[in-house]
Structures are given as structure tokens and as C-alpha cells.
Amino acid sequence: MPQLSIVHALNQGMHRAMEADSKVLLMGEDIGKLGGVFRVTEGLQQSFGDERVIDSPLAESGIVGTAIGLALYGFRPVVEIQFDGFVFPAFDQIVVQLARMRFRSAGALSLPITIRIPYGGGIGSVEHHSESPESYFAATPGLRVVTCSDSHDAYWMIQQSIASDDPVIFLEPKRRYWQKSEVNTNAKLNEISSLHEARVLSEGTDCTIIGYGPTIATCLQAARLAAEDGVSLEVIDLRSLSPLDMPVLIKSANKTGRVVIVHEASRSGGVGAEIATRLSQECFYKLEAPVMRVTGYDVPYPPSRIEDDYLPDAERILDAVEKCMGY
Amino acid sequence: MDQLDSVVQLLDSNGSFANHSQYISTLSDSELFDFYRDMVLVRALDEQATALQRQGELGLWAPLLGQEAAQIGSARAMRKQDFAFSTYREHGVAWCRGVDPVDMLSFWRGTKHQGWDANQYRFYGYQIIIGAHALHATGYAMGAYLSRNTETGDAGKDQAVMAYFGDGAMSEGDVNEAFVFAASYQAPVVFYCQNNQWAISEPTRRQSRVPLAYRAAGFGIPGIRVDGNDVIACYEVTKQALDRARSGGGPTLIEAITYRMGAHTTSDDPTKYQVFSDVELWRDRDPIERLKVYLRAKGVLNNELESEISDEAAALTERMRKGCRELPDPNPLSMFNHVYSESDLNIDEQRREVETILSRSQNN
Known part of the structure; x- marks a missing residue:
């Protein structure tokens, strides 16, 4: 190949x-x-x-x-x-x-x-x-x-x-x-599987990380770092933002009980908000912690010299995982 | 369409000067010398910025190479009270409005979205979105008219507005809507289209089957074609259009015909689409060289003065190199400033998140 x-x-x-x-x-x-x-x-x-x-x-x-x-x-x-x-x-x-x-x-x-x-x-x-x-x-x-x-x-x-x-x-x-x-x-x-199928990229048991597009590499990096600390992350590539492949997300959320959603776009009204709402409805009794988001902030995209402070990185993802694990 | 038919020109590419029937130049020798100096310095500025990008000091730069006369001539025709709206390539206009070249670099280095106070210099920031600012310029001109800052006859008060854009922008809806509004309200705005022949890789004929200035007629706006490499013609044509606008005569579309001698930006590779012979043809029409020949023949320019300008250029580029490297990186927390006019709970909460991250990385 x-x-x-x-x-x-x-x-x-x-x-x-x-x-x-x-x-x-x-x-x-x-x-x-x-x-x-x-x-x-x-x-x-x-x-x-x-x-x-x-x-x-x-x-x-x-x-x-x-x-x-x-x-x-x-x-x-x-x-x-x-x-x-x-x-x-x-x-x-x-x-x-x-x-x-x-x-x-x-x-x-x-x-x-x-x-x-x-x-x-x-x-x-x-x-x-x-x-x-x-x-x-x-x-x-x-x-x-x-x-x-x-x-x-x-x-x-x-x-x-x-x-x-x-x-x-x-x-x-x-x-x-x-x-x-x-x-x-x-x-x-x-x-080829459906255009709108979410894909589990790496299986895990402690917390589900849902990302898409450019943040997937960051999510996988976070999963590797977490594994070194003995924390098992399940990384899902959303692939489709509309429609959402809820069955795959629900299955994973029910399994791990913890979910962190990652995107570069601003937080408020972002794709993560929709996913969090639906997971809280569908998986309420299985969730061990509130659904967390690691995203760009609610500001216009900043000048490039500080874009690294705006973009989600592995460290911010691991912070959110740690918060989830603390519940 | 041959680019140079029916085009206002006072100084030809050999450096010979002749007044045009409708444009009699009254520029003094010292004003012409200043134009020459401006063009040489702006070219040096542009070359320095391109070099800084190559050295990794800037993320990107959009060179103005070849368009010095189109920018200097038109911008020097503006009065202090006028206001200019520009694209990302108008470094020469920024220069004439008094913007510090190091402040220009801040945008391209990624330390600021706007390197200067638009109201202080009466020069808007670099606009990336093609043609969007043509409407802003028109609205600003409507404001000048509604505020009775036109047609008073007071040379120090009457305002006009310049809207700079390129040949590609002529296709955007916003630019065409700007023509409609400007014509409808007879707004005191001068649309100044630098036709540098290329919208990145696309030649002007992809945007228009007729010379761009001809479009103006359909909107009820006078359209004028000027040799964009003739700084005297660019000055005289723009000055007349600005004076007409400030005295209630309405908008004008000027098409300054020039050539983009460099790349679209430092990310672009024009060898993929440009024709070498075209570039050579336009090299012979260089805007600086022809004024040099003319001023030397007039005795306004000599070796000594040339060397003074070269020294000035060397000092300018030295200052740019130093200033660029010393531009402070913004505080990451500054991204939370000025999102709204008042503080906001949500923004404040997110600022605290970043504060926590930053203080932790400082402690580590």
C-alpha cells in the first residue's frame, strides 16, 4: 500500500x-x-x-x-x-x-x-x-x-x-x-465504510477522547503520553460533523464513562457542545464525570506568534482527562 | 487588449515627459525628487521584508515590487484629512501615510493583527479578504458627506476616501456593490484598482473581457486608465479624482496599469504560470528607472543625491532588521482583550484557564 x-x-x-x-x-x-x-x-x-x-x-x-x-x-x-x-x-x-x-x-x-x-x-x-x-x-x-x-x-x-x-x-x-x-x-x-462513520483509532478503558481533522494527531499523542502514566484513552476520529455517528460515541462513552471532546474551533456553540448534550442525554447513568471540552477559546483567531497558546495541545487534553478521572 | 492603449501617461518608459491634454502637471522639482526618494526607499523596504521572510523572521510577505509608482503617486495625492483603505500589498501607501515600517512587519511576523492605529494615520489596516474594504471605504465616504466634511471649499477640511484593491477584486460582489452604493449616493470615494495583471496565478482576462476601467460606465462612474508605472500620471489622475470627490463630484474608478514583478506572496512560485518575456517587457517599463532618467536630465538628481538616498535606504533596512527581531511576542493572555467593549464572564473564565496553564509552565 x-x-x-x-x-x-x-x-x-x-x-x-x-x-x-x-x-x-x-x-x-x-x-x-x-x-x-x-x-x-x-x-x-x-x-x-x-x-x-x-x-x-x-x-x-x-x-x-x-x-x-x-x-x-x-x-x-x-x-x-x-x-x-x-x-x-x-x-x-x-x-x-x-x-x-x-x-x-x-x-x-x-x-x-x-x-x-x-x-x-x-x-x-x-x-x-x-x-x-x-x-x-x-x-x-x-x-x-x-x-x-x-x-x-x-x-x-x-x-x-x-x-x-x-x-x-x-x-x-x-x-x-x-x-x-x-x-x-x-x-x-x-x-468503503460510510462517510459518516466515526472511527475508534485506539481502544482504551479510562476515558474517551473525541477529535477530528487536525486535532487527531494531538489526541493520539495525548493517548501515548497517558499510557506512560497508566491511563488508557480511547481515541475516536469523528470524521463526520454532520450527521454525527452517535451510536459509536455512545458505545464508547458507556464503556469508559468519561469523555473529552477536542476541537480547534471556539468553544461556545461548537461541535463539542452538541456531542456533550447528546451524550449526557443518552449515557447519563453511565457517565462518571461531566463531558469536558478542550477547544480554541471564544476569541477571534489570535496572531500566529501566540497560536500555540490558543490551539489544543496534548497537555490541555491530559488536564481535562485528569479532571474527568477526579470525579 | 493591449494594456497601454488610451492610457494617461506623462512620463514614458524612456523618461521623456510631456503633459497630457487633461492633466497638466504642476509638480515642483523638489516634489518629484521626493517621489523618487519615496519609491527607492519603499523598494528597499519591500526587498528587506522579503529577505526577512526568507530568513524565517516573517511568516509571510506580499511584495509590492513593480508597483511603487502606482502606490506612491496616488498616496501622495491624498491630503492629511483623507482616509485610505487598502489591501495587504499597499506598503507604499502605508509609507506615505506615515506608518513605521517596523509596525508594518508586525502583521506579517504574527505579533499583531493591526500594527498601527487606523485613525492616527488615517490608513486602515491590511485587508486580507479580497474587496471587503471597498464597501467600508464607500461607507466612510458617505459618512464624510453626511457629516458635511465635503464641499465646504476649505482645502484643509474637505475629505475624500481612497479604496485600494487589485484586478482580482473587480470580480468580488463586495466591490461591485461598493460601486452601486458610491454611485447612488455620489460618495466622495476614489476606487483605485492596481491592475498588476495577476490574481495569484490568474491573468486579468480571467476577470474581465474589457479593460477594468470600462466597467465603471455601467455603474455611472467615470473610469480612467493610467500608466501605473508613471508616478507623475498616477499623482495627477488621483489628485483630480480626489478633488472632484471632495467637492461633490462623486466617485471615480482609476485603473492603474502596472505589473506584479514579484510573487503574489512569499509562498507563491510565479514561474509556474508567468511568461518570462512579459516580465522582461515590464522590466523595461520600470517605474523608478524612468523617473531617474528624467530627473537626471533635469539636473534634479545627481550621483551625490543618489548616494544620500542609498545611505538612507541602508539605514532604513538596518532599522527594519533590528526592529523586526525585537518586535515583542504578544502576551498569550492578550488574545482575551478587546473581544468585546466590556468585560465578559465567559471570556474572563477562559482567560483564567490560560493563566493557570502559563503559571504552571513558568513554575516547571
């Missing part, structure tokens, strides 16, 4: 999706000749031509709005928003138009659009390049919101998203773009 970076896995996943379905086309700023600012689409214009890998004008609302029109015509657009902080000019098209089309047309119209967004911080960049906007989308009925944390998922989840008949917000952990891991490219798309 090849070792691929997340960038290369996404690139090859899209290549395969474009080979499989001639209606799949890519659109975005600088994705053609340049291959995207992160090189995720590198070489695809050479392979598929400039009518399937389209450099768009510099207008995010235009990109999503015209993708809706293309989808109505029968295409399956995959659009790139260059950075997380640039998605907001397209917000109306995404939450007001795209998300509701199936519902308002009583199922007559379907918009199979994938919106790829590199997201999250930790890259030392300037304002508006390190945002975690997932809660806005996870709170919008009609959108599927997913994120990968390794190359295997990047390769398959992008194909599953493109194949989905619903709009998918596909969040790419840009801090981990160049992290390499094994990809089983020999599998078949219909054999």
Missing part, C-alpha cells in the same frame, strides 16, 4: 473520481495551471483539460452560485475555497441556497456539490488563514460536513463526498497536509 501525503491522497482521489464520472468537474481560484495554492489539484488540468478543471474568477459567491447552476444542469462540481477565512462571501449561496434545494423542491432537485475548504491553524500564517468555521455548516440542515485526519480517509472520503447526491462541506486539515500515511488504493468505493 502506498504512503501518501494528505495532499497527494486528495489529488489521486479526485483523479479517480473524475475518471469514474465524466460529469465531475473542479472549479476554484488558482486550481488549474498553478494546481491550487496547496497543490492539491496539481496536474489535474493537464490530465482532464481546462473545461473540467476550471480556474474561476476571484469571487467565492460566484464559485458556489455557479456550481449550483452547473449541478442543476447535471454536473457534479467539486469547488475549492482557497482558505477557510475566504468562505464567507459564499455563505449565502451555501446555507441559504445550496443547503435547502432538495427540501424546498420536495426532492425534485438535487445538488451533488462538494465544497473543499482547507481549514484550521498552526501554520504561522496571517489573519483569515487559520479559521475553523465548521460549526456554521454543521448547524445548517441539508449540508453534510466531513473532515479527514489521514491520507486513507482523504483518498476515500473525497470520492464518497463527490459521489454523494447531497452537498458536502469537505474540510481539509491544512496543518496536516504533508503528513504521510498508508492508503489502500485497491479497495472499491462501495466497499
Whole structure:
């Protein structure tokens, strides 16, 4: 099995999706000749031509709005928003138009659009390049919101998203773009487990850590450190922020009785809040401690020289675990 | 579209000067010398910042190389009471507004989101989101009009507003909505589009089938094309548009045609998409070189003065290197400041969390 970076896995996943379905086309700023600012689409214009890998004008609302029109015509657009902080000019098209089309047309119209967004911080960049906007989308009925944390998922989840008949917000952990891991490219798309399945990455008995995207590497690091102290953490990669795979989360919470949720996005109204509420309803009698959150703070993303103080790290996760264990 | 048809130019690329029928320059020799000095220093500033990024002192930098005349000419046309809204590339405008270059670096080093007080310099912070500030500039101009700070005839009072953006921004909804509002209310704003031919990797023809200034007509705004590498033309065209705006004549769209001689940012690799011969063509149109030829022929510039400016540039870059490295990292707790105008229980609680973490790491 090849070792691929997340960038290369996404690139090859899209290549395969474009080979499989001639209606799949890519659109975005600088994705053609340049291959995207992160090189995720590198070489695809050479392979598929400039009518399937389209450099768009510099207008995010235009990109999503015209993708809706293309989808109505029968295409399956995959659009790139260059950075997380640039998605907001397209917000109306995404939450007001795209998300509701199936519902308002009583199922007559379907918009199979994938919106790829590199997201999250930790890259030392300037304002508006390190945002975690997932809660806005996870709170919008009609959108599927997913994120990968390794190359295997990047390769398959992008194909599953493109194949989905619903709009998918596909969040790419840009801090981990160049992290390499094994990809089983020999599998078949219909054999891959559901796009919305949460995955137990390492089994444990004392406390469950739920993370996603860029925080997974941090959660696994915390689990290794905890193990040295004899504390057994179960790490779950959420993978899908909407819908949530509650059965997997409930099973783990019932087993360990303690849960810590980790995300870079601000705490209040974050994905963690939804999970904590549902676990407290479903696992009330099994929980040994309140569900904890380790997150970005309720402030705009800070200047990069202090982003390490904002981003969840292993130490903060272990603090939360210790608190849980103290109940 | 050939870029230089029907374009206002007073100083050609060989350094020959001729007044334009609608733009008669009254700039004095000493003003022209100052423009030259500004451009040389700003280029030095830009090269130094690029080098600092390469050395790992800055996270990123967006070079202005090639756009010195477009920025200096237009910004020197502003009066003290005017206000400029800019993108992340307008270091030359920041310079003219009096912003300290070390304060410019703080944004790119990641110590601050805004390195200066916008009201003190009457210069907004660097705007990353393409075109968003065109609306802010228009609203600010509406404010000047509603506050009766235009059309008084008092040269020290009447205000106009500059909105700087690039060719890529012409596609954004916000910029087009700004044109609608500015035209509707005849707001005293000058839209100054530096067409540097590239939105990262995309040529201007991806954004428009017609010269960008032609778009203005559809909004009921005058559109003017100016040679963006001719500092005299940029000054005169902008000055006339600002004066028209402050005296009740409404908005103008200026397209300053120039070329991005550097990368989009230090993260970019333009060799992947730029054509070498284009770059060479524009190198011959260098904004500094042509003014140098003109001023030397006029006797305004000589070796001695050149060497004085070089010394000044060396001192400036020395100060930038030192100042950049000495920029203090923010206190992590500062991220909890200024989220709201008043203290907030939730924010205070989270600040205490970080205090605990910090005091523990200090004790270890």
C-alpha cells in the first residue's frame, strides 16, 4: 500500500473520481495551471483539460452560485475555497441556497456539490488563514460536513463526498497536509465504510477522547503520553460533523464513562457542545464525570506568534482527562 | 487588449515627459525628487521584508515590487484629512501615510493583527479578504458627506476616501456593490484598482473581457486608465479624482496599469504560470528607472543625491532588521482583550484557564 501525503491522497482521489464520472468537474481560484495554492489539484488540468478543471474568477459567491447552476444542469462540481477565512462571501449561496434545494423542491432537485475548504491553524500564517468555521455548516440542515485526519480517509472520503447526491462541506486539515500515511488504493468505493462513520483509532478503558481533522494527531499523542502514566484513552476520529455517528460515541462513552471532546474551533456553540448534550442525554447513568471540552477559546483567531497558546495541545487534553478521572 | 492603449501617461518608459491634454502637471522639482526618494526607499523596504521572510523572521510577505509608482503617486495625492483603505500589498501607501515600517512587519511576523492605529494615520489596516474594504471605504465616504466634511471649499477640511484593491477584486460582489452604493449616493470615494495583471496565478482576462476601467460606465462612474508605472500620471489622475470627490463630484474608478514583478506572496512560485518575456517587457517599463532618467536630465538628481538616498535606504533596512527581531511576542493572555467593549464572564473564565496553564509552565 502506498504512503501518501494528505495532499497527494486528495489529488489521486479526485483523479479517480473524475475518471469514474465524466460529469465531475473542479472549479476554484488558482486550481488549474498553478494546481491550487496547496497543490492539491496539481496536474489535474493537464490530465482532464481546462473545461473540467476550471480556474474561476476571484469571487467565492460566484464559485458556489455557479456550481449550483452547473449541478442543476447535471454536473457534479467539486469547488475549492482557497482558505477557510475566504468562505464567507459564499455563505449565502451555501446555507441559504445550496443547503435547502432538495427540501424546498420536495426532492425534485438535487445538488451533488462538494465544497473543499482547507481549514484550521498552526501554520504561522496571517489573519483569515487559520479559521475553523465548521460549526456554521454543521448547524445548517441539508449540508453534510466531513473532515479527514489521514491520507486513507482523504483518498476515500473525497470520492464518497463527490459521489454523494447531497452537498458536502469537505474540510481539509491544512496543518496536516504533508503528513504521510498508508492508503489502500485497491479497495472499491462501495466497499468503503460510510462517510459518516466515526472511527475508534485506539481502544482504551479510562476515558474517551473525541477529535477530528487536525486535532487527531494531538489526541493520539495525548493517548501515548497517558499510557506512560497508566491511563488508557480511547481515541475516536469523528470524521463526520454532520450527521454525527452517535451510536459509536455512545458505545464508547458507556464503556469508559468519561469523555473529552477536542476541537480547534471556539468553544461556545461548537461541535463539542452538541456531542456533550447528546451524550449526557443518552449515557447519563453511565457517565462518571461531566463531558469536558478542550477547544480554541471564544476569541477571534489570535496572531500566529501566540497560536500555540490558543490551539489544543496534548497537555490541555491530559488536564481535562485528569479532571474527568477526579470525579 | 493591449494594456497601454488610451492610457494617461506623462512620463514614458524612456523618461521623456510631456503633459497630457487633461492633466497638466504642476509638480515642483523638489516634489518629484521626493517621489523618487519615496519609491527607492519603499523598494528597499519591500526587498528587506522579503529577505526577512526568507530568513524565517516573517511568516509571510506580499511584495509590492513593480508597483511603487502606482502606490506612491496616488498616496501622495491624498491630503492629511483623507482616509485610505487598502489591501495587504499597499506598503507604499502605508509609507506615505506615515506608518513605521517596523509596525508594518508586525502583521506579517504574527505579533499583531493591526500594527498601527487606523485613525492616527488615517490608513486602515491590511485587508486580507479580497474587496471587503471597498464597501467600508464607500461607507466612510458617505459618512464624510453626511457629516458635511465635503464641499465646504476649505482645502484643509474637505475629505475624500481612497479604496485600494487589485484586478482580482473587480470580480468580488463586495466591490461591485461598493460601486452601486458610491454611485447612488455620489460618495466622495476614489476606487483605485492596481491592475498588476495577476490574481495569484490568474491573468486579468480571467476577470474581465474589457479593460477594468470600462466597467465603471455601467455603474455611472467615470473610469480612467493610467500608466501605473508613471508616478507623475498616477499623482495627477488621483489628485483630480480626489478633488472632484471632495467637492461633490462623486466617485471615480482609476485603473492603474502596472505589473506584479514579484510573487503574489512569499509562498507563491510565479514561474509556474508567468511568461518570462512579459516580465522582461515590464522590466523595461520600470517605474523608478524612468523617473531617474528624467530627473537626471533635469539636473534634479545627481550621483551625490543618489548616494544620500542609498545611505538612507541602508539605514532604513538596518532599522527594519533590528526592529523586526525585537518586535515583542504578544502576551498569550492578550488574545482575551478587546473581544468585546466590556468585560465578559465567559471570556474572563477562559482567560483564567490560560493563566493557570502559563503559571504552571513558568513554575516547571
